[in-house]
Every structure is written in C-alpha cells, then in structure tokens.
Amino acid sequence: MAVAPSTDTAMSRPHPDVAAETMPSPTGRPRERDVITAFAEITGEAIGDADLEQLLRSVCVKLCSVTGVSRSSLYLKKPGGRFRGAAGHCSDEGDITEAVKRQESGVAGDRFSREVIETGRPVLINDVANDPRPHRRTMEHWQVRAMLGVPLVFDGEVIGLLFVDNKDREHVYTQEDIEIAEMFAQLSALFISQAMLNVRLRSQASEIARSRNTLAYLADVHRKLTNAVLEGADIRSIVTLLSELSAKPVVLYDEDFRVLAWAAPPALGLDRPPVISDQIRAMPSVKAELAALSPERPSAVVPLTLSVGLGRRHLMCRLVIEGKPSGYLGIVEVGRSLETVDTNLAEHGATVLSLQILSERRQIETQGQARDDYLSDLLRNTRDKEHLLRRGPQFGIDLTHPHVMVRFALSANLRMTASAAQRLVTRRFREILGIDEPAAVKLPGSIIVLVPLPDGGSAEELSRLRDQVSLARASLQPELATSVTVISGICREVTDFPQAAREMREVADIAHSFEWSEGVLDVTELGLFRVVVSSGRVKEAVRFAHEYVHAVRTADDGVLLETWRAFVSAEGRVQGASVTLDVHENTVRYRMGKIKELTGLDPTSLDVLLSARLAFQILDFAAR
Known part of the structure; x- marks a missing residue:
C-alpha cells in the first residue's frame, strides 16, 4: 500500500520489496473464491447500512487478507482530479485511516501513482529503494520495500487507487498476486462506486430536507412577522420577535450606529445591548464589508473570524428605505453560533423593519401635517x-x-x-x-x-x-x-x-x-410703546424720545436722568425710587424738582409719566 503522513509528500501507500514466499489460501481452495467470499462479506456490511468510511476500511482489511500482505490503503478521486486518502489498515497497527487521510497520491514526484492512474492497470515496484518512480520521502517515511498499486476502475474511469505492502519487510509478488488484487479491485470498484452514489444521494436528500425545513421555518418567520405588523406591533416589538426567533440578541442601529431598539433572550441576562464596538468597526476589513452592503448584498458577518480582544461576531444587515441607507440590523453571536438561517432571518427582518420605519415616518408626517393644519386654524x-x-x-x-x-x-x-x-x-x-x-x-x-x-x-x-x-x-x-x-x-x-x-x-x-x-x-412689557411704533413712524418716535429727555440729559452727568427713570419705573412713587437708587426720599424729591425746572413739566403728573415711560422704552430699544 502507499500513504505518507509527511506534510510535503502526498501519495500512495508503501509496500516492501522482493523476498518472501507467496502465501497460499488459508483454506487451500482457489484464491479467486477467497476474493468472492471477501467481497460477499463486504456486501453484507453494506446491506447492514455501514457508513462509507467503514466500508472502505473493510476493503483494505479484506485486500490484506486475500493478497497475504500486512498493510493496505485506499485513495478516492475528488473533484478537480486529485486522489485523497480515504481508508487504511495495518495488521500491526490496526486502523490507520486518519494517517492515510492526510495523504494525496499522484502529486509531483509521485510517478508511481501517476502510472497506475494513467494506464488503468496494476503497477508493481519490487525494489522501492532503487526505483525512481515512487516519491522518495514518502517511501522512507512509511518504510516501504516493495509495493503494488491497483486502480479502481468503474465505467472506464479510474475512481480510486489501492496500495498494498509489507511494512519494512521484503515481499515477492507473483503474477497470481497481481491478478487476485486486480480482481478484488474490479469488484470493489463496482461496490465503492455504488456506495459513493448512495452517499451523494443521501447527502442530496439531507440537503433537500434541510432546505425544506429552512423554507418552512422562513415561511413561519414571514407569517409571524407579518401578523405582528398587521396587529400593530411597533419597531421595538418586531426587534423582540426577531430575538425570540433567532434565540440571540438583536440590535437595531441608525445610520450613525446609535441604538434605536434591542432585545435579547432573558436567559442571557444582558442589561445592555451587545453593540458592535468602535474597535471592530474601525478595522479596515470590517469597514470594507459594511461599506459594501447593498440591496444586492444586504448582509455580512463581521469580523469574519475573531481575534483576542474582539469580543463577538455580528451579522450585520443593511436597512434601505426609499433607496437610501437607513441603518443596520445586527444579530449577535452570543449563547449560540451564527447559522445560515440567521442570515435569512436578518434579511427578512430588515425588510420588515424598513417597511415599518417608513410607515411610521409617513404616519408621523401625516399627523404632523394634520397638527400644523389644526394650529394654523387656531392662530387664524x-x-x-x-x-x-x-x-x-x-x-x-x-x-x-x-x-x-x-x-x-x-x-x-x-x-x-x-x-x-x-x-x-x-x-x-x-x-x-x-x-x-x-x-x-x-x-x-x-x-x-x-x-x-x-x-x-x-x-x-x-x-x-x-x-x-x-x-x-x-x-x-x-x-x-x-x-x-x-x-x-x-x-x-x-x-x-x-x-x-x-x-x-x-x-x-x-x-x-x-x-x-x-x-x-414679552409683548406685555411694551405697552403703549407697541401702539405708537406699530404706526410705522419709527424715526419720528426716536426723535421724540431724544427731544423729550434732552434738557435733563445735558444738565449733569446722568444722575438726574437715572433718577427720572427710577421714578417712572416706580410708577411715580418717591419711596420706590429711593429704594431703587438707595438714597433718601428727600434726595429724590430734590432731584425731581430740578427735572421740573429743566423741562418745564411736572414729572409727577399722569401725562408726563406716560410720555416719559414711552420715551425711555424707545431709547432702550434704539440702544439695543
């Protein structure tokens, strides 16, 4: 056989060289009957519904038995034409399948395996050490002296390879050995081809069942989300429903990654939304993924793989409303791993949320317009x-x-x-x-x-x-x-x-x-001033104000004018003005007498009080 676990060699299982005698049939009967008996036993296992790997391992065991060698390995053709290890057996070590699986036959430097594949006939190497065809490092690793390689041929195509050898022992392969191995391989090719077909059919059936279950699940999701919207659920309720359906935390973001709503399964005990961190969003690969989201590619998992300190992965789905990006819906990998169905759930949920947000915006706009109309009616x-x-x-x-x-x-x-x-x-x-x-x-x-x-x-x-x-x-x-x-x-x-x-x-x-x-x-503070000024004669009003206080303003350093203002603000009360100015009441009376002398007006009369109040208001506004 030929298999090498070394990482840089990948090829067939080794077999020793020339020397020992061929082993007769243990029963003394023709060896062809042993082949048929061995094949019948393998067929019985297949009927017992053994898995493919177990059946391939049985082929290796039976091949060792009918050829009288201690080790065999089996390789199957994969898509792309590569031959990868599938099963192996050694009488000394038992099951060596895992070691064989790490090998590949027919790679560069493995002319031995290539010859078996290209001719579709058995190839025997009696002296591995001196033959240029085998992959040297592989043969040395597996301690091969002599090796026989036999193709598994079905419908004119080599679908696999069988290798037999005696580990680290010489062995003489007779023509009968080669014929027996070839017969066994021919029968095995029929069986293995059918077994591989069955595996593919079972895989397809499982995929169809998974697809059917997924479609049923998504139909249920659609029904629940649709019913929730029809029953008047708001955005927060829809996010909560998505969390229940996914059994994971769900976070709704606006365009600036502010959280609009979130929900998580109660069992997780979260007291805050598990948001996608600034550190993750700042990663170039994540920024590129988020920027590439579009209606054609609405979701992505970020980061695709986790590193130390990055926390958890997020399935981010773009919300698009009226052709414009309008936020993100995130399903967070907490408690359970993200699955393919989560992508379908997120994209479906994002569509429902986009429609709900658009509906709420329209409702708000409609209500806003109705309120604007109402207030316009109220004011007019x-x-x-x-x-x-x-x-x-x-x-x-x-x-x-x-x-x-x-x-x-x-x-x-x-x-x-x-x-x-x-x-x-x-x-x-x-x-x-x-x-x-x-x-x-x-x-x-x-x-x-x-x-x-x-x-x-x-x-x-x-x-x-x-x-x-x-x-x-x-x-x-x-x-x-x-x-x-x-x-x-x-x-x-x-x-x-x-x-x-x-x-x-x-x-x-x-x-x-x-x-x-x-x-x-405050409209109440303008009083008569508003009536006068609203006439439109603003310049005349300002000129009136300046002329009204001109005599007092030019008489001293402003003390008299300040006293007059305080007296008017106190509504003509001397006591109130004295408190405001922090002077004696007689001082206020003296100053008011001086104002009377300068203006020829009695500042305590009602007419003068009103006119002075108006003049001061106009001056204040003009100063502003």
Missing part, C-alpha cells in the same frame, strides 16, 4: 370654537387650560429644513422645561410653540418661563441662529390665540425696525 381663527376644543386633545393640546405662545424667528441662512428646525425646537423645550414635547407650527420665517401653563399663568410661573425660554434660545443658537424671540400674553380662551399671534408678529416687526435681534421679548 378659521374654525369655530367647539371644533377647535374638540380636536385639540388629538394633538396633545387642552385648550381648556391657559397657554402662552413663543415665537422663534429663524435666520434667512438656516442650514436645515423647517421641519427639522421645528423638531429641534420642540425637543429642546421638552428637555429644558421638563414637559411633554409641545405642539408647534411652522410659519414662513418662524416657528410658534404652544406652552401650557399648569399654574394658570401666575407671575412666578411667567418669570420662570421667560428664563427657561431664554435658556432654550441660547442653546439653539449654534444650530438655528434665531433672531428675536417673542413670548405672547396669556391665552385663556380659543379666541385669544389669533390676537396673541398678531401681537407677537407686531413685536417682532418692532424689534426688526430697531435692528434688535438678541434676547427674549
């Missing part, structure tokens, strides 16, 4: 009161409670869509005010937010709200670069909203007229 007074009160709760608005509106004027150079700006504003209000995301509406150049007043609009609540709006506005500046922000008066009735919207627009126009774009304005 185009619907009756009962209709607006009835539909409000549908959009999270209870008009039976007081509200204020906050108007954000947007920059003309805004770098995002109005819808994105609106979502950003309402999200920031939710975070800073600690409320549910408020209702809002997009208008040309602005966003109006409705803010409920749980305390009914108390002075403390309004003061706190103004501070919170100022904080929200400051946090939005980097993204929105908003100009003036206006807070409306309190809206207690449905009919208050249109008027409040007009007032906010007027205040915004006034701020624009004075080129003021910073901070937060």
Whole structure:
C-alpha cells in the first residue's frame, strides 16, 4: 500500500520489496473464491447500512487478507482530479485511516501513482529503494520495500487507487498476486462506486430536507412577522420577535450606529445591548464589508473570524428605505453560533423593519401635517370654537387650560429644513422645561410653540418661563441662529390665540425696525410703546424720545436722568425710587424738582409719566 503522513509528500501507500514466499489460501481452495467470499462479506456490511468510511476500511482489511500482505490503503478521486486518502489498515497497527487521510497520491514526484492512474492497470515496484518512480520521502517515511498499486476502475474511469505492502519487510509478488488484487479491485470498484452514489444521494436528500425545513421555518418567520405588523406591533416589538426567533440578541442601529431598539433572550441576562464596538468597526476589513452592503448584498458577518480582544461576531444587515441607507440590523453571536438561517432571518427582518420605519415616518408626517393644519386654524381663527376644543386633545393640546405662545424667528441662512428646525425646537423645550414635547407650527420665517401653563399663568410661573425660554434660545443658537424671540400674553380662551399671534408678529416687526435681534421679548412689557411704533413712524418716535429727555440729559452727568427713570419705573412713587437708587426720599424729591425746572413739566403728573415711560422704552430699544 502507499500513504505518507509527511506534510510535503502526498501519495500512495508503501509496500516492501522482493523476498518472501507467496502465501497460499488459508483454506487451500482457489484464491479467486477467497476474493468472492471477501467481497460477499463486504456486501453484507453494506446491506447492514455501514457508513462509507467503514466500508472502505473493510476493503483494505479484506485486500490484506486475500493478497497475504500486512498493510493496505485506499485513495478516492475528488473533484478537480486529485486522489485523497480515504481508508487504511495495518495488521500491526490496526486502523490507520486518519494517517492515510492526510495523504494525496499522484502529486509531483509521485510517478508511481501517476502510472497506475494513467494506464488503468496494476503497477508493481519490487525494489522501492532503487526505483525512481515512487516519491522518495514518502517511501522512507512509511518504510516501504516493495509495493503494488491497483486502480479502481468503474465505467472506464479510474475512481480510486489501492496500495498494498509489507511494512519494512521484503515481499515477492507473483503474477497470481497481481491478478487476485486486480480482481478484488474490479469488484470493489463496482461496490465503492455504488456506495459513493448512495452517499451523494443521501447527502442530496439531507440537503433537500434541510432546505425544506429552512423554507418552512422562513415561511413561519414571514407569517409571524407579518401578523405582528398587521396587529400593530411597533419597531421595538418586531426587534423582540426577531430575538425570540433567532434565540440571540438583536440590535437595531441608525445610520450613525446609535441604538434605536434591542432585545435579547432573558436567559442571557444582558442589561445592555451587545453593540458592535468602535474597535471592530474601525478595522479596515470590517469597514470594507459594511461599506459594501447593498440591496444586492444586504448582509455580512463581521469580523469574519475573531481575534483576542474582539469580543463577538455580528451579522450585520443593511436597512434601505426609499433607496437610501437607513441603518443596520445586527444579530449577535452570543449563547449560540451564527447559522445560515440567521442570515435569512436578518434579511427578512430588515425588510420588515424598513417597511415599518417608513410607515411610521409617513404616519408621523401625516399627523404632523394634520397638527400644523389644526394650529394654523387656531392662530387664524378659521374654525369655530367647539371644533377647535374638540380636536385639540388629538394633538396633545387642552385648550381648556391657559397657554402662552413663543415665537422663534429663524435666520434667512438656516442650514436645515423647517421641519427639522421645528423638531429641534420642540425637543429642546421638552428637555429644558421638563414637559411633554409641545405642539408647534411652522410659519414662513418662524416657528410658534404652544406652552401650557399648569399654574394658570401666575407671575412666578411667567418669570420662570421667560428664563427657561431664554435658556432654550441660547442653546439653539449654534444650530438655528434665531433672531428675536417673542413670548405672547396669556391665552385663556380659543379666541385669544389669533390676537396673541398678531401681537407677537407686531413685536417682532418692532424689534426688526430697531435692528434688535438678541434676547427674549414679552409683548406685555411694551405697552403703549407697541401702539405708537406699530404706526410705522419709527424715526419720528426716536426723535421724540431724544427731544423729550434732552434738557435733563445735558444738565449733569446722568444722575438726574437715572433718577427720572427710577421714578417712572416706580410708577411715580418717591419711596420706590429711593429704594431703587438707595438714597433718601428727600434726595429724590430734590432731584425731581430740578427735572421740573429743566423741562418745564411736572414729572409727577399722569401725562408726563406716560410720555416719559414711552420715551425711555424707545431709547432702550434704539440702544439695543
């Protein structure tokens, strides 16, 4: 026989050289009958449903018996024409199949095996040591002296090779030995060909059964996912169902690998999503795999093989919505290994999730448009009161409670869509005010937010709200670069909203007229000033203000003007002004007398108080 376990040689099993006598049949009967008897015994094993390897090993054992040698090996032809070891037997060592499996016959330098293959006839080498045809290192490794190689021929094709030898002993092969070995090989070729065919058929049947089971499983998956969607399951519920079906953790990511939803079998005891790490995503091979994902190749396992410190493998599947990449679905190799069926599950699940996400987006857009229409009706007074009160709760608005509106004027150079700006504003209000995301509406150049007043609009609540709006506005500046922000008066009735919207627009126009774009304005703080300025005569109003206080402004270093401001802010009360200025009340009275002398006006009269208040407001806005 001929087989060499050395890694650089692969060929036939060795057999010793010339010397010993041929062994007669143990029964004394013609040796052909021994061959037939041996073959009948092997056939009996086949009928007993022995596996192919066991049958091939029996062929080796029986061949040793009928030829009177101690060692044999069998090689089978594989796809591509290579002959790989399949079975082996040695009377001294027993089963040597595993050693034979590591060998290959007919490789470069193995002219002996090539001769058997090409001629389709037995080839005998009586003196291996001095014959150039065998692979030298293989023969030395297996301690071969003489060897006989016999082809397994079926339907005119060499389908395998049989080799016999006596390990490290010389042996004389007679012509009868060769004929007996050839007869045995001919019979074995018929049997082995049929056995290999049976193996292929069983393998095909198993593959068909696996395919049928996989199709049934995927049909069940499709049914469960479809039913879940039809029953109103949300994205998180679908991810949980995928985890149950795969018996592995499942993670849904957005395009920036932020986790949108995840689920894992309870038995794993996970308290956080087993995400694909930045370290893995930074690997060049993983980056290339993820970048190559497309509708034609929607999934890949990354990393394909694990190294120390890389954790676990992830089956990543691309989500594509309306032709655009929209995230990833990952099945994580935790608890159980990833299987082919997981790929089918992930790709099917990704399709369902893509459709669900698209549906939810459409629903949100539809609801958003309906809410925008509702708020437009509310601000423009185009619907009756009962209709607006009835539909409000549908959009999270209870008009039976007081509200204020906050108007954000947007920059003309805004770098995002109005819808994105609106979502950003309402999200920031939710975070800073600690409320549910408020209702809002997009208008040309602005966003109006409705803010409920749980305390009914108390002075403390309004003061706190103004501070919170100022904080929200400051946090939005980097993204929105908003100009003036206006807070409306309190809206207690449905009919208050249109008027409040007009007032906010007027205040915004006034701020624009004075080129003021910073901070937060409350419409209630402008009073008479808004009425005067809204007439459109801004320049005249500014000139009036400067002329009204000119005499006092030029009289000293500003002390009198400061005192006049404090007196007006204290609504004409000397005591209030003295507290503000931190001076004696008589000092305030003295200064107010000086103001009367300079202006010729009585600063304590109602008309002068109103005019002075208006003048100071105009000057303040002009200064801004």
